[in-house]
Amino acid sequence: MPHIDLSSARWVKSSHSGNGGNCVEFTAEFTATHGIVPVRDSKDPHGPALLFTGAAFAAFVTAVRAGHFTEV
Template identity: 50%
Template sequence: MHTIEPTTTDGVPPTGWRKSSYSGGNQGECLEVADGHATVPVRDSKTPAGPALTFSPQGWTRFVTAVKHGELSA
């Protein structure tokens, strides 16, 4: 996982952002993901022009699993 400007490892700026199905909360705590890239770009929906994180597909799955199990703390 690393922070980058809004581009992906395949060199294409992410488009088609959508709210992650793993995003929840009614406090505006939403993650957006962009499909169709070799990596999984993720950004904060409140700052769409800000930086994005990219995960390998396996890394994204591990991250989501850790969140679901409460293994990450603030």
């Protein structure tokens, strides 16, 4: 996969993020052009991003909404 510049991406904070700043952000700007959804830790905006395929991200969101993940 070619390098994708995320520096100008508009990030959206997850509505399911926990209290205390444990937040996940994503951007859907690259789904149409690259078929990916980058996800990052909002506490580390200059850190790495995980790159999900559109289908994998949709499955992840479905699992979160279904309560398959718990806070640690």
